[in-house]
Amino acid sequence: MDSRIYFDNNATTQVDERVSEIMHPFERECYGNPNSLHSFGMEVRSHLATALDRLYAGISADDEDTVLVNGCATEGNNNILKSAWITQILNGRKKQIITSRVEHHSVSHTAAFLASMGVEVVEIPVDKNGVADAGALRELIDPDKTALVSVVWANSETGLMNPIRELCGIARENGVLFHTDAVQAVGKIPVSVRDIPVDYLTFTAHKFHGPKGVGGLYIRRGAPFVPLLHGGDQMGGLRSGTVNVSGAVGMGLAMELAVASLPYENTAVRKLRDSFEDTILTLEGTFAVGSRDLRTPNTSFISFKGIEGEAMLWDLNRAGLAASTGSACASESLEANPLFEAMNLNKDLSHTGIRFSLSRMTTESEVNRAAEIVKNAVLRLRAISTADQI
């Protein structure tokens, strides 16, 4: 039995056993290409249709809307930003794309690429709570100029949720298209495109106990869209390439299970997270970023004064606890954590943040053991540290 503890569920999750089982037949038995006319294709199509039903139901999409099965949310985010560039800017009269300071790289780096192609990219700052400032969007948005507003629903590092209902409302009032990267929201909080009428929404299966390498892209009826991949007429020609059938089927069931687990996520997982966080915060020189009610129920982003993030991660890993850090030293780029800067937090702390992300698979005994491991790591590393006043 694996005694290690996995608190890195915002990076990826373990596939649910039921999802794993439902995917198997599509490798050896039901391996036909769903676009084939013959029986091998035929028998696959009904399963794909069920998967789509589950995805549409999971986010309350209308039958007239489109939910594409694609490769991942990075693909979806690239697709939406580049599509907006092509349809609204290159072939239209708009000039600008608005994103926020707290986006995933698949949005911020795509936006930076578009900026290098001449697009004006503007970022919504975050307010003192660490969430995108709706008032700032009102100032920035310009119906004549803005092609798209793209704001992440929940930040992967802190779990902080942006006011998507309000931001989407502002975009709609101004007749501007609105996209949200809902990767960290699906399966953690209710996500309904009927309730919050976004134009585009992206998600990926492996963040809610589905398989890796398959994602979803929601497009509201009538919203302009240009494919990223051209080729065959799979997904109505909007996303060419033979469909990852087992992935799509797995993602469908994973979505259904994730939505069914939302009450558990918001009670039991939240309780585990809160109790873990409470224990950690009894240690001196620690604080959690972002107020709990503004965060997804599974995420704690905690700063440990005087302990560099990578060193912390190293000790946790040695003791069998997997977490992650936005610390510069653990990344290729050596950049300081942009979120700390965005939130105006003490710069000394910008290298000390550790993210713990739980899931519905997390147990109480894991939470207790993890808290003990964190305590020991803090003791050892503080003994080495130069930070005098903890």
Add this chain to the structure above:
Amino acid sequence: MGRKDLIGGSLWENYSQQVVDRMNQPRFRGELTEEEAVRRGGKLIVADWGAESCGDTVRLYWIVDEKTGVILDARFKSFGCGTAIASSDVMAEMCIGKTVDEAVKITNLDVEFALRDEPTRPAVPPQKMHCSVMAYDVIKKAASLYSGKEMKDYDEDEIVCECARVSLSTIKEVIRLNDLKTVEEITEYTKAGAFCKSCIRPGGHEKRKYYLEDILRETRREMERENADRGEPSFDTLTLVQKLKRIEAVLDESVRPLLARDGGGLELEDVKEENGWLNLYIGYRGACRGCAAGQAGTMMMIQQKLREQLGEKINVYSL
């Protein structure tokens, strides 16, 4: 880019066993006190370097025998990542038994080398070289506290790339001797800019006094002025026909071979001189025709090559 670059996240697998061991069990971590210094008949030196906001701080303790200048003992404390802790540990160990003047000659390269398992295999991956620089700077700080000299007195030359310890004069020399035209070439020749990349251009991990891009541009400008003095005209002063010949030469040498690899090509279709700018209009051939990159990345690449080799005031447009 190639096969070894395709799977990320391997930072820790690229640490040497020595880095791992010293991170897990640093041998020289801790403090030295006044009492201890008195007992051992030496002077206590406590040097701090770095800032927590930069993600790295180190404190070095020495007990120095004032008669001989020999460092009798050393300890460290560090707020830093695994590499910073491991290199501080080895640095402290290396100080012991050396005189202060000998110790200031220890560089981050020596520290990294001492952490290697095998002489030919780096102890840390390239982007972590940066984290060993701190261990070197703090020695100079400790030495200056001991001797009363300024820290900069210990610097023999202006260092542009701290990670690879490459000086300003070396970089200028290598640009001139080898007629280097790109930052990548400088990195290839000197290793400057190969590690944390802060010294390439502003906006990296830390602010630098000099950046490779600026040094290259200024040195190239100096070289051009010298050539002009020797009677070789600079690009700006050529006639249009002469300019076209030079442009075609660059296209033949640096652009067309790249396009040909993907089955494409290009022709110069038109040239306009406007407001001091030379605007070139190109037409793609073969596979480049209709390729989306032709309006984007490829076109930028062509423009950059021409600017680097001929002059800054060139624009490239495709027809």
